Amino acid sequence: MATASTSFGVFFDRPGRPAGLLGRGLSLALLVAGYSLLCWLAFSKSIQNWEGVLDYRVTFWNGWMNTIRISAAALVLSTLIGMVTALARRSPFLPLRYTAVAYVETVRGLPLVVLVLFGFYGVANALGWQDRVAVGIGILSLFSGAYIAEMIRAGIDSVGRSQWDSARAIGLGTVQTYRLVVLPQVARQTLPPLAGQFSSIIKDSSLLYIIGIPELTFAANQVNSATYSTFESFVPLGVCYLALTLPVSLLSKWLERRTRYET
Amino acid sequence: MRVSLDGVVKAFGPQRVLDRVVWEADFEHALALIGPSGGGKSTLMRLLAGLDTPDEGRVMVDGKALPVDEGALRAYRRGTGIVFQSFNLFPHLSALENVILPLVHVHGMGRREAEGVAASFLERFRLAGHGHKQPALLSGGQRQRVAIARALAHSPGLLLLDEPTSALDPEMTSEVLDVIAELRDSGQRIVLVTHEMGFARHTADVVAFVDGGGILESGAAAEFFGNPKKPETARFLEKILKY
Numbered sequence: 001m002a003t004a005s006t007s008f009g010v011f012f013d014r015p016g017r018p019a020g021l022l023g024r025g026l027s028l029a030l031l032v033a034g035y036s037l038l039c040w041l042a043f044s045k046s047i048q049n050w051e052g053v054l055d056y057r058v059t060f061w062n063g064w065m066n067t068i069r070i071s072a073a074a075l076v077l078s079t080l081i082g083m084v085t086a087l088a089r090r091s092p093f094l095p096l097r098y099t100a101v102a103y104v105e106t107v108r109g110l111p112l113v114v115l116v117l118f119g120f121y122g123v124a125n126a127l128g129w130q131d132r133v134a135v136g137i138g139i140l141s142l143f144s145g146a147y148i149a150e151m152i153r154a155g156i157d158s159v160g161r162s163q164w165d166s167a168r169a170i171g172l173g174t175v176q177t178y179r180l181v182v183l184p185q186v187a188r189q190t191l192p193p194l195a196g197q198f199s200s201i202i203k204d205s206s207l208l209y210i211i212g213i214p215e216l217t218f219a220a221n222q223v224n225s226a227t228y229s230t231f232e233s234f235v236p237l238g239v240c241y242l243a244l245t246l247p248v249s250l251l252s253k254w255l256e257r258r259t260r261y262e263t
Numbered sequence: 264m265r266v267s268l269d270g271v272v273k274a275f276g277p278q279r280v281l282d283r284v285v286w287e288a289d290f291e292h293a294l295a296l297i298g299p300s301g302g303g304k305s306t307l308m309r310l311l312a313g314l315d316t317p318d319e320g321r322v323m324v325d326g327k328a329l330p331v332d333e334g335a336l337r338a339y340r341r342g343t344g345i346v347f348q349s350f351n352l353f354p355h356l357s358a359l360e361n362v363i364l365p366l367v368h369v370h371g372m373g374r375r376e377a378e379g380v381a382a383s384f385l386e387r388f389r390l391a392g393h394g395h396k397q398p399a400l401l402s403g404g405q406r407q408r409v410a411i412a413r414a415l416a417h418s419p420g421l422l423l424l425d426e427p428t429s430a431l432d433p434e435m436t437s438e439v440l441d442v443i444a445e446l447r448d449s450g451q452r453i454v455l456v457t458h459e460m461g462f463a464r465h466t467a468d469v470v471a472f473v474d475g476g477g478i479l480e481s482g483a484a485a486e487f488f489g490n491p492k493k494p495e496t497a498r499f500l501e502k503i504l505k506y
Contacts, residue, residue: 163350166347166350166352166353168314168337168340170340170365170414171341171365172365172369176368180364181353188355
C-alpha cells in the first residue's frame with residue numbers, strides 16, 4: 001500500500017503538497033498519447049484525404065482572414081455602440097433612456113441566428129443593402145453592443161458616489177467628470193470582460209455563414225462539399241478558431257489579474 | 264468672514280435634518296462645526312460647499328446668497344476647496360496628477376505651470392517623494408494631505424474640511440491636523456467639521472454645535488468650551504471628553 005501510494009503520488013495535486021514538474025509533465029504526456037491513440041483507432045480508416053483538403057488551403061486562408069477582419073471591425077463598432085448605449089441609459093432625457101433599455105433587452109433576449117436571419121433577409125433586403133459583409137458586421141456589432149453596454153454600465157455603477165462628489169467639488173462639469181474621472185476608471189474595470197467579449201465575437205461570427213458570408217466556417221463547409229472529407233475540413237476549422245480564441249482568452253485572464261492587483 | 268443661514272430647511276425623506284435654521288457667525292480664521300453623528304454637520308457642510316442646495320431658505324457667505332442652479336454653483340465651488348472624510352482622490356491618477364487635474368481642466372492653467380504648483384504644494388505638505396505614487400500606495404494620512412493639496416492648489420478663498428481625520432489612526436490624524444493648523448496660521452480661512460475637540464478649541468475662532476435640526480449653540484471657542492450655555496452642549500462635551 002505504501003509503495004503504491006508513493007509511486008502514484010506524483011500524479012496527485014493536493015493543498016500543501018502540490019504536484020511537481022515530473023507529475024505535471026507525465027500526466028500531460030500520458031493524456032496526449034492516450035487521446036491520440038483513441039483518435040487514431042477510431043478515425044484512421046476514414047481520414048485519408050488530407051491532400052485533397054490541402055489543395056483548398058487558400059480558401060481556408062481567405063476565410064480565416066475574413067473572420068479576423070469581420071471580428072475586429074465588429075469589436076470596434078460594438079464598443080462604440082456599447083459606450084453610447086451605456087451613456088444613453090443614464091441620460092436624464094427619458095425617450096433616449098427608454099430607447100437604450102429597449103435595445104439592450106430586445107437584443108439580449110434574442111438568439112443571434114434570429115437576428116442574423118431577420119437582419120439580412122428582413123431589414124437589409126427591404127432597404128436594398130447588398131454588401132453581405134457590411135450587413136454581417138452591422139448585425140454582429142448590434143448583437144455584441146448590447147452586451148458591451150451592460151459591461152460598461154456595470155463599470156460606471158462601480159465608480160463610487162464619492163468620486164462623483166470629488167469631481168463636482170473640484171468644479172468639473174458633467175462631461176469633464178465622465179471624460180477625466182469616470183471613464184478612465186470604467187476602462188480599467190471593463191477591459192478584461194471586453195477582451196472576453198472579443199472571443200465571443202470571433203465565435204459568433206461563424207453564424208454569419210448562413211447568409212453566405214465567405215468567412216472561416218463558410219470556407220470549411222465549402223471545402224467539405226467539394227472534397228467529401230468532413231473530418232479533414234472541420235478539424236482545421238476548429239484549430240483555426242482556437243488559434244484566435246485561446247490567445248484572446250489568455251489576454252483577458254492576464255488583464256483580469258492585473259486589474260485585481262492594481263486596485 | 265461671515266456665514267449666515269436664513270430660514271434654511273434641508274430634509275431627506277421625512278426627516279428634517281436642518282429645520283428653519285436662522286444663524287450667523289463671524290470668524291477671522293476658522294469655524295468648527297461639532298456635534299453628534301447624524302446631527303446635520305455634514306449636511307450643513309455640503310450646503311456651504313455648494314454641493315447641495317437647501318429646500319427652503321438661503322445660505323449666505325459674506326453677505327451674498329449662494330446660487331441654486333448647478334452652473335452658478337459650479338462657479339462658486341471653483342472658488343472653494345473641499346476635502347471629505349475619505350476616498351477623495353482619483354485612484355487612476357498619481358498623487359501629482361490628482362493635484363494637477365483641477366488646475367489644468369478647471370482653472371485653465373498651463374500644464375507646465377500646473378506641474379510646478381502641484382509639486383510645490385506636495386513639498387509643502389511633506390509629500391515630496393510621493394508625487395508619482397497611485398493613491399492605493401499611500402497611507403491614509405498621506406492621501407488626506409494630497410487631498411488637501413488638491414483643494415488648496417488654486418488658492419481658494421475658503422477651505423472646507425468635512426471630518427478630514429475621522430478615517431485615520433491617531434498618528435496619521437496628528438499628521439493631518441498639523442497641516443491644518445499650519446494653514447490656519449498662514450491665514451487660510453477654514454470651515455471644519457470635526458470630532459477632535461482639543462483641536463477645535465485651539466484652532467477655531469468660532470465653534471458651532473449642530474444637533475436637533477439646527478444650531479443649538481455657537482460662540483467664541485474659549486467661551487464655548489469653557490462655559491457652555493445650553494445643557495445639551497454641556498452634556499455632549501461632557502460625554503465626548505470623558506475619556
